[in-house]
Amino acid sequence: MKNNNIALGILGGLAVGAVLGILFAPAKGCETRKKIVDKSTDLAESLKDSSDKLSNVISQTINDLKNESQQLLGNTKEVIKAEIANADNLKNINKPTL
Template sequence: MKSGKLLLGLASGAVAGAVLGLLYAPKKGKDTRKAITKKGDDYFNSANKSIHDLSDSLNHKMEALKAKTKANFTNSKSKEKVNEAKAEIHEMKAS
């Protein structure tokens, strides 16, 4: 849910900045358009970086979860094999 709030905040900030920039700009239209284009590119790059960072973070967490799950599965299988061996030993002793 944090990523959704981040993107919403980023988009809101971009819109508010653009509106305020247009209202208080003492520049010519051509210069204002260039500035808006540059700011738009900056916001796009910032959003792209945030998405990339979020993706990397999720990938690292997923890899850690995979490793933990694999370790737990291996431990479970090992315990199962130990229990089977114990049962066989008990059967041999009983015979």
């Protein structure tokens, strides 16, 4: 989560810096507006790419955790079955004979 905040902070800083640089540069209004639109489009694409990458990482992490938990549950079931079998064996060993 911390890396995501850092990435968003960097992207935000770049966007603010680009807009301020364009606004303070000596250019005609129509050129400045075009530059702002172009930079905004680039920023939007960059944010979309970053969010897609983040979404992929989150999806992969969820799938990995799901697989690990299913494996752990399977192992736990096997251990429980083995312990039940051991308990049954002990019960049969200690069973009084008539």
